[in-house]
Amino acid sequence: MKDTSSTAFPHRHLLGIEGLSPLDIKALLDLADDQVEVSRQVEKKKTTLRGRTQINLFFEPSTRTQSSFEIAGKRLGADVMNMSVASSSVKKGETLIDTAATLNAMHPDLIIVRHHAAGAVHLLAQKVDCSVVNAGDGAHEHPTQALLDALTIRRNKGRIEGLTVAICGDILHSRVARSNMILLAAMGAHVRLVAPSTLLPPGIERLGFEMHTNMRDGLRDADIVMMLRLQRERMNGSFVPSVKEYFRFYGLDQEKLSYAKPDALVMHPGPMNRGVEISSDVADGAQSLIREQVEMGVAVRMAVLEALASHLPNR
């Protein structure tokens, strides 16, 4: 199909969307399109990463992202090891840098890292010789999520440029929102942020995005409605008064979705809180891309791993 070797990915790590050029993003999405086909055939195994060791280092629990990276690595032929915090020496008090040094001594080729602290993945990347992929650092970035969202949009709408994308909900605490804002803006989409003011980071108005505090204005004529998860501990009076009130004013139901374009598509990074940020009939409805996002997750992660393959150590 496409020749991707000639446009080799110019980065050793994937730490965020920030720092990627529109060309880099396009190359990853093109590569991911090919991986979709791989995953849909009987023989899903490639040899790009044969002999390579991939460590999934998750300091925060994750089901979908971790399994998605695991499947992606295995389909490319890598040996994948999952290391979750529950069973690691971090529990025994080891610092992040010591953990990095310990793992580095085992000569891995790829480390996939999720950490609750913004910036932790960058710190770890400085201390190891292999490639590092950010699988989510605090409320900072989650680049593979933004890439899979972009891939899903592009495959359904045929483009990203010129689309109006409303990102709705807990933007304050969301790494998904930050990565998506950067990526979608870089690819020429018109990005809107829709949230109660308590869930918008103070100062974000200076970043140049269109902002709304009510869904009617925020969703008007949107092509894509991207919902974010609201964590349970933030629902009861601290950032928003209650689940009931949040759903009433910010939860995506059929009525609010009707403010968007008739062919608008609905996305959610998962895991969903049904009846909090999204109603079940919308989540499972004809306009929902939520299942497809999961499928694209594997393809995008395969593409990212493959793109980094040319930079891997231990040659």
Add this chain to the structure above:
Amino acid sequence: MTSDRPILFKNARLIDPASGREERGGLLVRDGVIEDVGPQVNAAADAEIVDCGGQVLSPGLIDMRAFIGEPGAAHRETLKSAGEAAAAGGVTTIVSMPDTNPVLDDPAIIDFVLRRARDTSIVNVRPAAALTKGLKGEEMAEIGLLQEAGAIAFTDGARSVTNAQVMRRALTYARDFDALIVHHVEDPDLVGQGVMNEGEFAARLGLPGIPREAETLMLERDIRLVRLTGGRYHAAMISCADSAEIVQAAKARGLPATCGVSINNLALNENDIGHYRTFFKLSPPLRHEEDRQAMIDALVDGIIDVIVSDHNPQDVETKRLPFAEAEDGAVGLETLLSAALRLVQAERISLPKLLRALSTRPAEILGLPGGRLRRGAPADLIVFDPETPYVLDKRQLRSLSKNTPFDEARLEGQVTVTMVAGRIVFDRRTVS
């Protein structure tokens, strides 16, 4: 319904505090609204005539702060008894406080109060909902849903929100709904055991004092949070000169901040406590005469926007106690206008300006259509003679509770007729 006969008020001294206009004339009411007003008003042939006999006709008073015992303490006051007291005092709209039992922090309870008021109260009742759940100052209440249910503002009533983070988030969140936050500005830690104004008089009575800083620190904090968040804010009551300075500076900066003052802090001072009279135990406390004068100055200058009754019915169980152990509060709906008219009689403020703080400004701050004599405005009106002298007898009060600080006081100015939504709900000519 409102297919009643039209009513013509004639021979009136019309005072529209919204425009400051004062003239002789009449006013025609039809279907609950003002149909015509001015020097020449032609009566419909079938109109009922009310001859004002040269008395003042003005918009009814809007009281932004009244505690009512219903639900939960109906032995102190009900929506019905508060409505009767209000009508006799010229108050046509009461903003009720959420300090009830249960607390007004649930849309269903707001709905209950509104329905109960509709069925039993002869004046308008607009409930203010709790700002935080259970008035605990910890988690913000359902501001959006409560507003949809009919809450007109959000306040923790007699309590202050001490946690600045909670206040910041509430102001931030409320801004999205253009909701008004009303705050009792008093730092409870600085109040401590205090029961009256800190100073010479408290020292002599051997009572622990409440420093002015309990108010100014909280107010200053709030104003900084208003600046940070842009939320709409109203300091429920201020009581000292320093507070007026803080509000003045906030307004000069263009912040969406307003404030009120209790009629008690305009009409009384700490000396009125005399020998431990608990009906004068209030929050904020009665302060020094200099503070009272400063409050009047701030009112005249427009720094203080509104005057409230701070109506707070208490019974003998909560008041017939040693001063320090008694509850705060005084009834005030029925005496609000008479007590306020003292400032006019003392030539400290003009009558239109006083009425502005009692009707127009509250309406503007609350977003209500009343508070003005204008065609199309709701016919919430009062007729009163500002000079009728009388001595207040607390037994005559319509409130179920009689804890007035004006018992046996010589007052001037009494309401003759009160109209709410085009209906005459009080008429002293037929009451003797």
